[in-house]
Ligand code: 5GP
């Protein structure tokens with residue numbers, strides 16, 4: 001395709017390394033951190049950050065999964081209700097510093113739904129947000145704490161995040177909807 005490339009594999013890796021450095025700088029050796037990846041590509045990003053953090057910290061960093069789908073009554077509409085599916089969180093949220101990880105932050109509704117589900121499930125010390133791409137367009141006051149690429153993408157466009165684990169290659173492209 002001729003969709004403009006926003007990140008190639010090397011640039012994606014560089015962003016992830018920087019996110020890892022920002023996370024370790026923010027937490028020091030706080031043992032309470034845990035990652036929670038939002039399926040599908042947020043989980044792959046969380047798995048990569050887990051490996052990078054474990055390498056630096058020389059200890060296990062727990063990883064859980066949230067499955068959130070945005071149901072749209074009308075496909076032409078951007079608004080919809082995010083549904084949080086049964087999650088795999090293999091650690092207690094109590095007193096945890098939980099880092100939610102997703103590929104793209106857009107309206108913020110998905111993260112809002114993730115927070116609702118998390119706070120129903122337990123009482124973390126604090127919840128943070130890491131995203132590979134912030135495309136702008138927020139409808140609620142939610143921001144990323146650790147942000148890779150920050151953009152202002154028109155509603156007519158979509159950020160295609162491709163990852164080896166799901167798509168066979170690492171890249172971020174700008175596509176028309
Ligand atoms: P939000 O709920 O913030 O509107 O959207 C965030 C969720 O929708 C993310 O989990 C992400 O997967 C998906 N999403 C929204 N916009 C885009 C986009 O432009 N590209 C991709 N790849 N995903 C998007």
Ligand code: MG
Nearest residue numbers: 038039040041
């Ligand atoms: Mg998603």
